[in-house]
Amino acid sequence: MSNHRLIIRGGTVVDGTGAEPRIADVEIVDGRIASVGAASGRGDEEVDARGLLVTPGFVDIHTHYDGQVTWSHQVTPSSAHGVTTALMGNCGVGFAPCRPTERDMLIRLMEGVEDIPGVVLNEGLPWNWESFPDFLDALSTRRYDIDVAAQVPHAALRVYVMGERGANREPATAEDRRLMARLAAEGVQAGAIGFSTSRTLAHRTSDGQPTPTLNAAEAELMEIAVAIGKTGRGVLQVITDHPGDDGEFALLRRLAESSGRPMSISLAQADRAPGKWRRALDLIRRAVDDGLEIRAQVCGRAVGLLYGIELSMNPFCTHPSWAAIADLPLAGKVAALRDPQMRRRLLDEEPGDPALRDRLFNFEKLFPLRDPPDYEPAPDASIAALAARAGRRPADLAYDLLLERDGRAILYRPLLNYATGALDECREMLQHRDTIIGLGDGGAHCGIICDASLPTFMLTHWTRDRRRGPRLSLPDVVRAQSRDTALAVGLTDRGLIAPGYKADINVIDHDRLRLHAPEIVYDLPSGGRRLIQRSEGYRATIVSGTITTRDDQPTGALPGRLVRGGAAVVA
Numbered sequence: 001m002s003n004h005r006l007i008i009r010g011g012t013v014v015d016g017t018g019a020e021p022r023i024a025d026v027e028i029v030d031g032r033i034a035s036v037g038a039a040s041g042r043g044d045e046e047v048d049a050r051g052l053l054v055t056p057g058f059v060d061i062h063t064h065y066d067g068q069v070t071w072s073h074q075v076t077p078s079s080a081h082g083v084t085t086a087l088m089g090n091c092g093v094g095f096a097p098c099r100p101t102e103r104d105m106l107i108r109l110m111e112g113v114e115d116i117p118g119v120v121l122n123e124g125l126p127w128n129w130e131s132f133p134d135f136l137d138a139l140s141t142r143r144y145d146i147d148v149a150a151q152v153p154h155a156a157l158r159v160y161v162m163g164e165r166g167a168n169r170e171p172a173t174a175e176d177r178r179l180m181a182r183l184a185a186e187g188v189q190a191g192a193i194g195f196s197t198s199r200t201l202a203h204r205t206s207d208g209q210p211t212p213t214l215n216a217a218e219a220e221l222m223e224i225a226v227a228i229g230k231t232g233r234g235v236l237q238v239i240t241d242h243p244g245d246d247g248e249f250a251l252l253r254r255l256a257e258s259s260g261r262p263m264s265i266s267l268a269q270a271d272r273a274p275g276k277w278r279r280a281l282d283l284i285r286r287a288v289d290d291g292l293e294i295r296a297q298v299c300g301r302a303v304g305l306l307y308g309i310e311l312s313m314n315p316f317c318t319h320p321s322w323a324a325i326a327d328l329p330l331a332g333k334v335a336a337l338r339d340p341q342m343r344r345r346l347l348d349e350e351p352g353d354p355a356l357r358d359r360l361f362n363f364e365k366l367f368p369l370r371d372p373p374d375y376e377p378a379p380d381a382s383i384a385a386l387a388a389r390a391g392r393r394p395a396d397l398a399y400d401l402l403l404e405r406d407g408r409a410i411l412y413r414p415l416l417n418y419a420t421g422a423l424d425e426c427r428e429m430l431q432h433r434d435t436i437i438g439l440g441d442g443g444a445h446c447g448i449i450c451d452a453s454l455p456t457f458m459l460t461h462w463t464r465d466r467r468r469g470p471r472l473s474l475p476d477v478v479r480a481q482s483r484d485t486a487l488a489v490g491l492t493d494r495g496l497i498a499p500g501y502k503a504d505i506n507v508i509d510h511d512r513l514r515l516h517a518p519e520i521v522y523d524l525p526s527g528g529r530r531l532i533q534r535s536e537g538y539r540a541t542i543v544s545g546t547i548t549t550r551d552d553q554p555t556g557a558l559p560g561r562l563v564r565g566g567a568a569v570v571a
Contacts, residue, residue, distance in 0.1 A: 003029060003030060004029070004030055004044050004045075004545070005027065005028070005029050005034075005043040005044045005045075006027075006028040006029075006043055006044065006045045006046070006047070006503075006542070006545055006547075007025055007026070007027050007028070007039045007042075007043035007045075007046045007047070008025065008026040008028070008046075008047045008049045008054055008505065008507060008540075008542075009025050009039070009046055009047065009048055009049055009050065010023060010025065010048070010049055010050040011023070011024070011025075011026070011049025011050065011052050011053065011054035011507060012049075012051075012052065012053050012054065013026065013036060013054045013055075013497055014053055014054070014055045014474060014475055014478045014497075015036070015055075015056070015496060015497040015498060016055070016056040016478055016479050016482040016483040016495050016496040016497060017475075017479060017483065017496065018475045018476055018479040019475060020475060021053070021474070021475065024036050024037050024038070024054075025037060025038055025039035026039075026054055026497060026505065027039040027043070028503040028505075028542070028545045029545075030545065031502065031503050031544040031545035031546070031559075032500060032501065032502060032503055032545070033497060033498060033499055033500065033501050033502075033503050034499060035499055036497055036498060036499065045547075047507055047539075047540050047547070049507050049539070051509075052507050052508060052509055052510070052539055053474075053506070053507070053508040053509075053510045054497065054505060054506070054507055054508075055082070055478045055482065055497070055505070055506045055508060056478070056482035056483065056494065056495050056496055056497055056501075056504060056505060056506070057082065057083065057084025057085065057146075057482065057494065057495075057504030057505055057506055057541065057542070057543065058081070058082045058083045058084060058085075058455045058481045058482055058485070058506070059083070059084070059085045059087075059481070059482060059485040059486040059489075059491060059494065059495055060078055060083045060085070060086045060087065060438075060440055060442060060452075060454075060455070060481075060485070061087045061090075061264075061297070061436070061437075061438045061485045061488060061489050062087065062090050062237075062297060062438035062439050062440055062441065062442075063078060063086045063087060063088045063090065063440065063441065063442035063443050063444075063452070064088055064090060064091070064093070064110075064114045064116070064441055064442065064443040064444035065078075065086055065088045065148060065442060065443035066088045066089060066093075066094045066095055066110075066150070066153075066443070067095065067110065067116060067120075067121050067124060067125055067443070068124075068443050069088070069139060069142065069144065069148050070095075070124065070125055070126055070138070070139070070142075071124040071125070071126070071525055073142070073143055073144055073145065073558050074144070074145050074554065075144055075145060075146050075148060075442075075443075075560070076145075076532060077442065077450070077452045077453065077532045077533055077534075078146065078440075078442040078443075078452045079145045079146045079541070079548065079549070079554075080532075080533075080534065080535055080538070080549070080552070081452065081453050081454075081455045081456045081533075081535055081538075082455050082456065082506040082508070082538060082541060083146060083442070083452075083455055084146050084147060084494070084504035084505075084506075084541065084542075084543050084560075085146060085147040085148070085149065085486070085491065085494060085504065085563065086146060086147070086148050086149070086442060086443075087148075087149045087150070087151065087193055087489055088148060088149070088150050088151070088443065089150045089151030089152065089153050089192070089193075089196055090151065090196050090237055090239075090441075091113060091114070091153075091196060091198045091203060091237075091239050092153050092154040092155045092196050092197040092198035092203075092211060092213045092239070093106075093109055093110055093113050093114060093153050093155050093156070093198070093203075093211070094106075094110075094150070094151075094152075094153035094155075094156050095110070095125060095127075095135070095156060096129055096130075096131065096132045096134065096135030096153075096156060097130060097131045097132050097134075097135070097156060097157060097160040097183060097187075098127075098129075098130065098156055098159075098160060099130060099160065100127070102159050102160065102163070103125075103127060105159055105167055105205075106155075106156055106159065107121045107122060107125075108205045108206045108207060109155055109205045109206075109211065109212070111205070111206040112203075112204045112205040112206040112207070112208070112209075113198075113203045113204065113205070113211060113444075114441070114443075114444035114445060115312060115444060115445040115446055115447055115448055115449070116443075116444060116446055117446065117524070117526075117528045117529075118206060119526045119528060120446075120524045120525050120526055120528035122526075123525040123526040124524065124525035124526075126138075131183075131186075132152055132157075132183065132186070132187035132190065132192060133186060133187065133190035133191075135150070136150065136187075136190050136191050136192070136562060136564065139562040140561070140562045140564075142562075143558035143559075143560065143561070144558055144560030144561070145543070145548045145549075145554060145557070145558055145559075145560050146543055146548070146560040147504075147543065147544075147560045147561055147562075147563045148560065148561075148562055148563065149193045149489070149491070149562070149563040149564075149565065150191075150192055150193065150562075151192055151193050151194045151195060151196045151235075151237060152183075152184050152187035152188065152192045152194070152195045152196070153196055154195065154196060154197035154198070154212075154213045154216070154224075155197075155198070155211055155212045155213050157180050157183060157184060157224075158172070158180065158212045158213060158216070159212060160183070161176050161179045161180050161183070162176050166212050167209070167212050168212075169210065169212055169213075169214060169215055169216075171217060171220075172216070172217070172219075172220045176220075177219060177220050177223040177224075178223065180220065180223070180224055181223040181224045181226070181227035182227065184224045184227055184228055185227040185228055185230065185231050188228050188231050188233055188234040188565065189231050189233075189566075190564070191562070191563075191564025191565050191566065192234065192565060193234065193235060193489050193490065193491075193563075193565040194228070194234040194235035194236060194237060194261070194489065194490075194565070195224060195225075195228055195234060195235075195236055195237070196236075196237040196238070196239075197213050197216065197221065197236075197237070197238055197239070198211050198213050198214070198238075198239040198240075199213065199214060199215075199216075199238065199239060199240040199241065199242075199248075200214070200239050200240060200241045200266075201214065201241060202241070203239070218251055218254070221251075221255055222254070222255060222258060225255040225256075225258060225259035225261065226258050226259055228259055228261055229258065229259030229260045229261050233490065233565055233566045234261055234490075234565060235261060235262045235263065235264065235488070235489050235490060236255060236256070236259065236261055236262070236263040236264075237263070237264050237297070238252060238263065238264070238265050238266065239266045240252070240265060240266060243265050243266070243267055243277075243280035243283075243296070244273075244276040244277065244278075244279035244280035244283065246283075249280070249283045249284075252265060252294075253283075253287050253292065253294070256287070256292045256293070256294050257292060261293075262293040262294070262295070262488065262489075262490075263292075263293070263294045263295070264294075264295045264296070264297040264436060264438065264488065265280070265284070265294065265295070265296055265297065266296075266297050266438075266439060267280055267281070267296035267297065267298050267429070267435070268298065268299060268303060268416035268417050268439070269416060269417045269418070269419050269425050269426075269429075270416060270419070271418075271419045274419035274420070274425075277425070277429065280296060281296060281429075281432055281434065281435070284296055284434045285433070285434055288433075288434050294434070295434055295435060295436045295488060296429070296432070296434060296435045296436070297435070297436055297437075297438035297439055298426075298429040298430065298435045298436070298437065298438070298439065299416070299417060299426070299437070299438070299439040299440070299451065299454065300426065300430060300437055300454050300457060300458045300462065301375045301376075301417065301423060301426060301451070301454065301457055301461070302375065302376075302414035302415065302416060302417045302418040302423065302426070303414075303415050303416040303417060303439065303449070303451065304375070304412050304413060304414045304415060304418075304449070304451070305359065305412075305413040305415050305448050305449060306369065306410050306411070306412060306413075306448055306449060306450060306518060306531065307360070307366070307402075307410065307411040307412075307413060307448075308402060308407075308408065308409060308410045308411065308520075309330060309333050309334065309337070309402050309403070309407040309408075309409075310330050310333075310407060310408060310520050310529070311410070311447045311448060311520070311531070312446075312447035312448040313359075313360065313447075313448055314360070314402060314411070315351075315360045315361055315363075315366070315395065315398050315402075315411070316346050316349075316399070317360070318351045318352040318353040318356055318360065319346050319349040319350070319351060319352055320349055320352055321342065321345040321346050321349060322346065324336075325337070325342075330406075330407050330408075331407075333407060334403065334406060334407035337399070337402075337403060337407075338403065343399065346399070347393070347395055347396060347399060359413065359415070360413075361395070362413075363382060363383040363384040363387065363394035363395070363398060364379070364382050364384040364385075365382065365413060365414065365418070366382060366383045366384075366398065366411050366412070366413050367381055367382055367383065367411065367412045367413075367414075368381075368383070368386075368401050368409070368410075368411060368412070369409075369410040369411060369412040369517055369518070370517065371516055371517035372514050372515055372516065372517070373412070373515060373516075373517050373518070375412075375414075375423075375457060375461060376422060376423050376461065376466065376468055377412070377414075378421070378422075378468065379421045383397055383398050383401070383411070398411065408519070408520070410517060410518060417429075422468055422469060423466075423468070423469070424469050427462075427469065427470065427472065430462075430472065430480070431472070436480075436484060436485060436488045437454070437458070437480050437481050437484070437485060438485070439451070440452050440453075440454040440455075445531070446524070446528070446529060446530035446531060447520075447529060447530070447531065448531075449531070450518040450531040450532070450533050452533070453515055453518075453533040453535065454481075455481050456513065456515050456535045456537075457515060458472075458477050458480070458481060459474075459477060459478075459508070459510065459513055460513050460514060460515060462477055463477050463510075464510065464513075474510075482494075482495040482496070483495035483496050489565075490565055490566075491563065491565075502544060503542060503544060503545040504542065504543055504544065505540075505541075505542040506538060506540070506541050506542070507538075507539045507540040507541075507542075508537055508538055508539065509537045509538075509539055510537070512536060512537050513535070513536065513537030513538075514535065514536050514537060515533060515534075515535055516533060516534040516535065516536070517533070518531045518532065518533045519531070519532060519533070519534075520532075534552075535552065536552055537552070538551075538552050539551060543557075543559045543560055544559040544560075544561075545559075546559035548560075
């Protein structure tokens with residue numbers, strides 16, 4: 001043993017238990033926390049944390065880095081926001097198990113569901129695996145700036161067992177079910193954190209087909225869940241459109257009862273049924289009171305779409321005249337949009353896809369996103385309200401706003417958790433006994449959503465900056481995205497600042513912590529684009545006792561490893 005000793009001196013420790021902050025030194029020896037209190041002597045390395053927060057590293061249980069971790073050592077943007085462990089394989093999508101003949105199917109699915117360009121995946125994925133245990137073994141040879149963990153994705157499993165029948169959502173035979181159950185259990189035994197599935201119409205392939213798992217029968221889900229239950233480990237993660245419907249929840253409850261495994265269910269407020277989420281939480285509360293371990297996985301802010309000339313969508317992208325410039329580079333689009341004739345045509349036209357009109361052309365729910373971004377904008381900040389005060393048509397104003405910053409401006413469309421024009425219901429969800437923070441989708445939605453910054457937002461908006469309603473306490477927010485999330489997926493060795501725990505730690509200048517506006521970078525394979533979001537205020541992020549970020553800049557250290565489930569040991 002090297003006995004390398006790192007001491008974080010004099011910081012305000014928010015330890016992840018929910019206890020009040022206290023001033024203390026944190027001593028780290030060989031990647032583990034050795035003491036919290038007054039450290040004697042000098043360390044081999046020291047961090048001056050006086051006046052700064054010292055928190056556990058954040059555990060993000062809902063990401064989609066399944067592709068990125070096969071070609072990149074940096075798990076960005078999550079690792080820039082204090083995340084030290086990221087769980088991928090959510091929503092039933094991923095790349096293992098997979099035969100060579102089925103690769104295109106899974107790429108089309110990930111491209112459609114998670115907005116990761118197919119050309120990026122075709123070039124970037126090495127495909128040095130077939131089974132799910134093979135996939136974990138391939139990841140275990142790689143090094144990262146944070147730890148990563150994976151779940152067995154139902155869609156990949158279904159296609160592997162059933163081929164085109166699975167992709168086409170045909171009913172599974174008894175033999176199909178038996179094989180899926182066996183392979184899912186083998187994946188969990190090999191180190192998968194759990195199993196995920198999707199039951200939402202929103203998840204479609206790039207050619208518009210529903211996800212293969214949309215209408216999987218209870219018999220199929222039950223056989224898989226029971227097989228996982230027999231391993232004595234693993235969690236179940238479900239995306240569903242109807243968590244508050246009695247029939248749907250009864251099915252999910254039966255899965256949790258029969259498997260004996262913890263389950264998380266996606267939950268958000270939808271405009272079409274703004275109060276239905278409370279019914280879902282009532283059903284979950286009753287199940288928990290009856291001894292089941294079920295949580296609603298909720299987001300800490302509105303799930304918002306980002307529109308821009310450089311992004312996947314904007315208010316004019318379905319107008320007929322847009323097709324002529326859709327494939328131009330940004331500079332070409334901007335030049336075309338500044339042409340008075342093009343402007344006149346686009347402003348005179350209507351959206352070409354009526355189904356998208358409410359999303360794209362609802363200017364009462366569309367806001368300019370500035371730097372720093374406002375994720376709880378008031379109704380009077382909408383483009384409709386701004387246009388009314390200026391005596392202009394909303395579409396005309398939106399057109400000008402999109403051209404700001406040489407076409408790099410972004411408009412914000414809160415889609416979920418914003419039916420009342422504020423985050424009060426979101427706060428209610430966060431404070432509920434049976435919820436867990438998730439749904440940030442790091443690594444996905446490369447051109448339309450950038451919610452991987454959620455951990456930083458939780459610290460800035462909810463504990464410091466909110467003006468439109470009550471805030472949340474700092475100890476509660478830290479606990480919610482460190483210890484609570486770690487325990488929710490069975491990672492018992494992290495999420496606390498206490499002796500014996502894994503030394504995943506953030507040192508944060510809370511007073512100057514801030515988010516920048518999202519921006520596009522072209523750093524994916526084949527020059528693919530993605531949204532990232534930068535932050536300021538992370539004085540240090542530490543993974544397994546090694547400093548990976550200093551003053552918001554990566555150090556280049558790669559202590560992160562694949563984390564296998566079960567004993568929560570590092571591969």
